Amino acid sequence: MTAPLDTEPAAATAAAGPAMERSAHRGVLRYALTKLGGALLSIGMVIVATFFLFRLIPGDPAIAYTRDVPLSPDQLDLLRRQMGLDKPLMQQFLDFVLRTLRLDFGTSYEYRRPVLDLIGERLGPTLVLVGTGLVISVSLGLWQGTRAAWKHGSRFDRMSTGVSLVLWSVPTFWLGLLLLMVFAAGIGPIPGIFPTRGMEGVDAPDGLAYIPHVAMHLVLPCLTLVAVVYAQYLLVMRSSLLDEIGQDYVTTARAKGLRDDQVRRRHAVPNALLPTITLVFINIGFVVGGAVSVETVYSWPGLGLLFYEAIKGPDFAVMQGTFIVVCTAVIIMNTLADVAYRVLDPRVRSA
Amino acid sequence: MSTPNTANPGNTGSTGNPGGGSTTGAGNTAGTAGFARARRRLALARFWREYRRQRAGLYGAAILIVAVVLALLTPLLTDSAGLDVTQATGAKMAPPSLEFPFGTDESGRSVLLMVLWGSRVSLLVGFLAALLSMVIGTVVGIAAGHFRGWTSAVLMRITDWFLVLPSLVLALVLAAILGGSIATIIVAIGVTSWASTARQIRAQTLSVEARPYIERSRALGAGHWHVMTRHVLPNVAPLVLANTTLQVAHAIVTESTLAFLGASSGQVSWGGLLRGSYDWGAATAGAWWYILAPGLCIVAVVMAFTLCGRTLEAVLNPRLRGVSR
Secondary structure, three states, X not given: OOOHHHOOOOOOOOOOHHHXXXXXXXXXXXXXXXXXXXXXXXXXXXXXXXXXXXXOOOOOHHHHHOOOOOOOHHHHHHHHHHOOOOXXXXXXXXXXXXXXXXXXXXXXXXXXXXXXXXXXXXXXXXXXXXXXXXXXXXXXXXXXXXXXXXXXXXXXXXXXXXXXXXXXXXXXXXXXXXXXXXXXXXXXXXXXXXXXXXXXXXXXXXXXXHHHHHHHHHHHHHHHHHHHHHHHHHHHHHHHHHHHHOOHHHHXXXXXXXXXXXXXHHHHXXXXXXXXXXXXXXXXXXXXXXXXXXXXXXOOOOXXXXXXXXXXXXXXXXXXXXXXXXXXXXXXXXXXXXXXXXXXXXXXXXX | OHHHHHHHHHHHHHHHOHHHHHHOOHHHHHHHHHHHHHHHHHHHHHHHHHHHOOHXXXXXXXXXXXXXXXXXXXXXXXXHHHHOHHHOOOOOOOOOOOOOOOOEOOOOOEHHHHHHHHHHHHHHHHHHHXXXXXXXXXXXXXXXXXXXXXXXXXXHHHHHHXXXXXXXXXXXXXXXXXOOOHHHHHHHHHHHOOHHHHHHHHHHHHHHHOOHHHHHHHHOOOOHHHHHHHHHHHHHHHXXXXXXXXXXXXXXXXXXHHHHOOOOOOOOOHHHHHHHHHHOOHHHHOXXXXXXXXXXXXXXXXXXXXXXXXXXXXXXXXXXXXOOO
């Protein structure tokens, strides 16, 4: 979100020496504060939107939230009072905001447990899956994108672009199903090597042996996530490096007699890297969407699976809590990326 | 972009300001209308010449035409009674045979038949959701670019919000809350996917509004509505067209994901078929036909839309020419 909206001209360029340095720092600070304010506003919008969105549920909320749980009329009445449904809408809204700020997302009637506890115990597996997936797909995407752009028009380039276009068109969950069928269940002569579901089997060993055990379970979900996500990193790295290759300074570097490899690594790639890294963070939302599909296919016990189960229920309390947590996390990641970009890129900083 | 760029100076003269229109005679307007028509035909021919040169775009268009024609002809060629579980004739989970070229599902229905009928829902949702998303994106984008001050700031704030949020998660919540009918799925996809379009349209609007003929039009008394619909809209239209095509691809993928994750209720669509295959353990049972047939349809159609969209972008936006291809 390097918004064109924020390109207000800072009057820092006229000053010289240390004064300029100081005002540049102040510029970054002001920028960070503006972005922080924006992030807080966005999070506020998420909370407000969630409140009104979940009022759209047709029928009695007390019944909708406790679906399939048999309750007597008295219990329902008590529940309505607990949920504050007898109060005016404004009061309900304020209560909701205050509770959310205290991280109190209510109780799931499906699990009969506080939603926050459920989210807490599902967070770890998701971080493992998304973290591993992101590291692999970013490094693979950047490497392949760089190579494709440097050898622009070569067979490697055309193949990379083609493959990423195909992967771009493949729905995440379908790729998951295919990999599941071929490598986990096994088909024809191919034996199933990997486990089909979950993060650990019933025979999960203790101690150090636990790590390779989980890693075996991680292979297919991670592969699916990487395949879908890395294509766009490749394409963006490629096009942003192609932009740089045409620049004068690259020609200068070549004219100085630098080796091709040095021109690429020391001059072109660092500049092309910045927009790509920003994109990585902006696309966190997309990765989260992919994680929901992947966790569903492989029954990976993370937030995505929790969210999927909540939708299938439907368990509105869990859905609401997960939605707020995931959106907030994505907004925070984006804000960090914005500020980091400003700090890292001297061009943006002084402009 | 090449089309409107060349077309525009003429456009301001013929359809432009209300003052000019009222002073010219009726015969004169007919003459300029004819001239405009001829020019448009010329531009269209040039566009087709450019488009034809891109082989990928042609392949994409061919696949699309085949898919749409098949979807439209399905009710004439086949009988929807075959979708009824109680009237299924085949064996359960039978591999492809002469009678059932794509095999059968868990209750003995022909997968080919279901894929054909499913294409109708998938394509319909794809087109309508993309249309909705484009309308929202274009209106918000043009308004945010045209108006200054707080209107623009508020619109962009909302756009950025939608851009950052995980759209699939939001669409899932919307579909789960509103129920999973075709209409709500379309709304859920359309409402969550317009933000990037709005951003591009806004940028384009800003650059169009900086051109001198907009100032001329304003000086002649053109209002906001006139400038936005008569000058900005024709200029962003090519961008909108290319974007819509890409958006359809996105909408079809999202629809199938929503259906697979169980957010849509019961219609036969490609995603719904895959949901069925997953529920019945087709992957672990090795029923590859049940998974491949609907999935390959999604991939083929989505890729066709992507190829067409990229070609349109390349043809309509000269800046992209040479770099991306």
